[in-house]
Amino acid sequence: MNTPTRWLPAWLAGYRREQLPGDLTAGLIVTVMLIPQSLAYALLAGLPPEVGLYASILPLLAYAALGSSMTLAVGPVAVASLMTASALQPLAAAGSPEYAALAVTLALLSGLMLLAFGLLRLGFLAHLLSHPVISGFITGSALLIAIGQARHLLGVSSGGGNAVEQLISLVRALPDTRPVTAAIGLGAVAALVLARRTLGQRLAGKLAPMAVVVLATAATAFWQLDRSVGVRIVGEVPAGLPALGLTLPGWSETLALLAPALLISLVGFVESVSVAQSLALRRRERIQPDRELLGLGAANLASALSGGYPVTGGFARSVVNFSAGARTPLAGVVSAALMAVVLAALTGWFHYLPHAVLAATIVVAVWNLIDLQALREAWHYDRADALALLATAAGVLLLGVEAGILAGVALSLGVLVWRASRPHMAVIGRVPGTEHFRNVERHQVETRPGLLALRVDENLFFANMPRVEERIAAALAADASVQRVLLVCSGVNQIDTTALGVLSDLEARLAEQGIRLQLAEVKGPVMDRLRDTPLGQRLRNRVFLSTHEAFVAT
């Protein structure tokens, strides 16, 4: 295979002409969405608008070269922009050159981490984030972003802080609302919502944001609204492609940005993969998580090389890309090329673009990320998961993005342990005429005198052994005739060291009372480890393959 195509991505080596129209159309439409979004998200991240454009060229090419999704649209996204701002604001003043340099460092670290995870095949790390935690995080972030943009929509200057502090400050600043700015901002929101409601997935709906941008910019320029009534505008956006290069960051800032970079990487990866996966499934394509890590890692490195900031796969743009007909990452290449043209020649057009319109773009985009359906479903199915979702969202709103997601992860792990510490246990008997055993309280079953058959529906580990012991003690106290305690281990997938010690004590204590401890349905891997322990030796002839064998034995 020493042909030139060996070094090309598979989609390019096998490119078919009939894929071209879809890719071209999708690339164009995504660009039309990407222009206002990249400017807006850069402002959300506390960066000059051109940085958003920089982050929308090379990263798309890098992902096209290494990623595994045919339709994921990579670039600046709302949540990663919020996390960037949250990570950098304690370290430098937003808008300063140091701040922009730190943003580059953040993209660099994030890229290196993703690449390392990909090479080490650590994609499973992302599984530490449960769906409710991710959903709570995204919803909380979307609300926080929307609240933070309200001041731009109204043209007031209100303070920062957590969501509550921002809201209070916003309400206090309401009397200073600038009428024209508010008219533009709220008008843009109304127009965007209306366009989405009435036009939906049709082409015109996708072009609406650009139309709003063009109209508002033209009106602002025509009436010189920036000078006459103080509408804040984007102003001068430096023209020209980004200079390539990289200054290696110092130790102290690297250290300070490691944790935020890790969180941005993980959250971005999880979001990207889930979007990519759901789109791929609709066309029976496959996503390779480890390839996605490489693709996103390369995209972030490319962003760092070209003066950008952390990027990842965006939800809305990917869906648009897919439904506009993208077949291969060539659509992303088309977008990158068009963005390069914009940056080289058309930045002057953004001069009179009002901040309020960008804020409107952000608010409408993030509003769709608020996922009350997930909350409703979790609440119905599993209250603890719903609480983890709410706690994560509340954590993001009140404590910030990083503390919020950490609280969510800790909580979801805590829920796991708490549940496993209160195992379901059932005294079981034989379903008549079968070799099947079920809970004596739920089914009509036969029991055998002198035999206590207890099924523990959980791994045996430090947090639940006391309850298992109590349950056995209670059953023995209730029935003095018991001579055999049969522990049915069909639900036991692990026995940890603590549980082994407790079981060992239990066996000795029961033996003193003339009661035999027996085991049944011990799974292969559990038995493999149990066999060589002193307890395993003592129980050698008291471990039965099936509950039925133990039931008919004496």
Place this chain on the structure above:
Amino acid sequence: MNTPTRWLPAWLAGYRREQLPGDLTAGLIVTVMLIPQSLAYALLAGLPPEVGLYASILPLLAYAALGSSMTLAVGPVAVASLMTASALQPLAAAGSPEYAALAVTLALLSGLMLLAFGLLRLGFLAHLLSHPVISGFITGSALLIAIGQARHLLGVSSGGGNAVEQLISLVRALPDTRPVTAAIGLGAVAALVLARRTLGQRLAGKLAPMAVVVLATAATAFWQLDRSVGVRIVGEVPAGLPALGLTLPGWSETLALLAPALLISLVGFVESVSVAQSLALRRRERIQPDRELLGLGAANLASALSGGYPVTGGFARSVVNFSAGARTPLAGVVSAALMAVVLAALTGWFHYLPHAVLAATIVVAVWNLIDLQALREAWHYDRADALALLATAAGVLLLGVEAGILAGVALSLGVLVWRASRPHMAVIGRVPGTEHFRNVERHQVETRPGLLALRVDENLFFANMPRVEERIAAALAADASVQRVLLVCSGVNQIDTTALGVLSDLEARLAEQGIRLQLAEVKGPVMDRLRDTPLGQRLRNRVFLSTHEAFVAT
């Protein structure tokens, strides 16, 4: 039951004369151990020696009134003393009145927490600490204590810090070793070790520490070694019983001491209960964990009321109490009375007691807490638990007691999730002639064409669903004839929201390929929650009671 005995503890109301000799002997012998230990542990905690004596009177009475163990010996212990020092040293200078007041506050908070846990029946909180973590914590603490006492054994003044810093500082200070102090200290260690080796559990062995104390004190007094060669001595110990009273602590110190008080309470409770339980089992007595919380809580409140510091049940003294014949908590009452006599009249005898002898008492006592056996067993049975043990010990030595135990807890929870994220899965078939199903790779079993029966031996939750999906995809790729995927849920005790979502997607995807997803052996509690979900509705007729039913169905 409106008799006077109603208000007495059960052991007292039903006291029998034949219990008296054992209780009197044990009370006396424990007192002989308790005198040097209480002085030594107070010094270890950074407190004046009399505080150790104060903590050895009322707490014993309070525990006798409320505790449930017949033989637990309560009072100052090594690990709680170390934890007290570690909690207070950042807040005040050791030996200062503020420091002693903070120690009282720590006992007060610990007592209130334990009482509250007891009243709320939160004894299960202690189960968050797995045996390996506790073992690692105790071993690490014992080493840290022994290293810290080395300077007193040698009469040098070396610096503090973590274990490594203390060792380095100690080695640097070695040239300053005071020969007479070192002779007394190391001689005392040798004598105590020798006594234990040769006399073991005999009465003379238990009296050896007191004999060493008496001899060393007499020699120091006779030759006035404190003045002639600078042997550090205990000096003036104020005579008289402690004044009762309590100054309520301020908010800021309460807040600062909450976390340490919680850790001291939990660790002390876990240690006490495990000692009490193992002693009770030898005589077929019962320990009630919630009563233990009340007993230990009252003991700490009593300690706070009488100017003491945190107390709990001690391992070595309880074993001595038991083997010396204690039958009821009257033995503790006897000890308390004797300690009161000592404090009222005999404190002058401690004037010439050398610090080096107290240090020797501590070192020999904690040396027995080092539990290499637990490490060996864990290493053999479960490498991850052994690593949690080592990490906890290393954390205590390098980061301090609080960070060490938190690291251990975090690690043991992490191990739990990590294991559950890599579930054992087995394709199963029928053991011929039975209705029993086992792993096709481990047993000679029958399979059915078109049926993929997969048993997942773990709860289905966010961290392991990707692996389950991958396993099914791999099996389907390997066998194109599969028409039914049967998920055998005998090992599934919980399905969380994330897993529900993934299963739902999986079902839809399989359906598109003409493959039916079926479930078998879904446990009652899991089915109860699954039934009302959209997935549960779709699977209504595809959930089988037993694997066998699913096997014979089509």
